[in-house]
Amino acid sequence: MTSEKDLREQLATCTRIFAMQGMIGVFGHVSVYQPETKRVLITPGMGSDKGSFRPEDMVPTDLDGKPLEGKNGPPVEWPIHTALHGARADALAVAHLHTPYATLFAIAKREFRPVTLQGAIFTDGVPLFPEAQLITTPERGNNLLKVIGDKRAALLRGHGIVVVAQNLQEVLYTALVLEDDTKKTLQAVTLGEVGTISPEECRTFGAEIALERRAQRAWNYFCSLEARWDRQPATGRSELFP
Numbered sequence: 001m002t003s004e005k006d007l008r009e010q011l012a013t014c015t016r017i018f019a020m021q022g023m024i025g026v027f028g029h030v031s032v033y034q035p036e037t038k039r040v041l042i043t044p045g046m047g048s049d050k051g052s053f054r055p056e057d058m059v060p061t062d063l064d065g066k067p068l069e070g071k072n073g074p075p076v077e078w079p080i081h082t083a084l085h086g087a088r089a090d091a092l093a094v095a096h097l098h099t100p101y102a103t104l105f106a107i108a109k110r111e112f113r114p115v116t117l118q119g120a121i122f123t124d125g126v127p128l129f130p131e132a133q134l135i136t137t138p139e140r141g142n143n144l145l146k147v148i149g150d151k152r153a154a155l156l157r158g159h160g161i162v163v164v165a166q167n168l169q170e171v172l173y174t175a176l177v178l179e180d181d182t183k184k185t186l187q188a189v190t191l192g193e194v195g196t197i198s199p200e201e202c203r204t205f206g207a208e209i210a211l212e213r214r215a216q217r218a219w220n221y222f223c224s225l226e227a228r229w230d231r232q233p234a235t236g237r238s239e240l241f242p
């Protein structure tokens with residue numbers, strides 16, 4: 001079992017990297033779940049300075065969103081996280097983000113399909129949660145569960161994205177890839193018809209098998225960038241996989 005100390009450290013680091021990459025700002029939150037203790041650790045809500053988070057800033061709650069210690073409560077959309085952590089054994093880390101490019105796919109009436117080899121982790125697609133509402137109740141959390149099924153991510157209509165993974169390294173990588181593939185799709189559209197990676201090609205590439213290793217390498221890479229980040233709002237860092 002990963003200790004709560006280590007999970008707090010990783011959660012703060014993961015969120016600072018999202019901030020450095022311009023993928024989290026006023027909005028957005030990330031969580032990690034410890035199934036052995038049934039404790040959720042979640043980042044503070046709207047307006048908190050995500051780029052400066054420390055392990056002690058993380059908010060522990062139970063699966064009903066009840067804060068377990070400290071004076072801060074979880075973000076209002078905590079049911080996104082508790083619904084997924086409670087229902088899926090593979091959803092130990094969850095990120096809800098309003099990233100600039102993937103969110104456009106939650107607005108445009110266009111289905112997401114992978115366009116790069118990294119994007120092949122989304123073989124099964126990224127479903128759209130149709131309710132244009134914040135997910136602030138367990139009922140809406142359950143509706144999200146039904147939409148996302150066993151997929152890695154969902155688009156929230158007119159709102160943002162949700163990404164699910166087995167750990168924070170993989171949630172970071174998965175969200176980076178989704179943002180990068182949506183960005184590249186948008187850019188490629190200006191050149192003409194966009195060629196997507198077919199489900200069969202995705203499976204042949206075997207992105208699933210390599211996910212753990214790729215996620216760990218990306219994590220190490222972004223941790224070293226973050227360690228010397230000047231804490232200025234992300235500018236010029238939007239080429240995620242140059």
Ligand SMILES: [Zn+2]
Nearest residue numbers: 027028077160
């Ligand atoms: Zn939101």
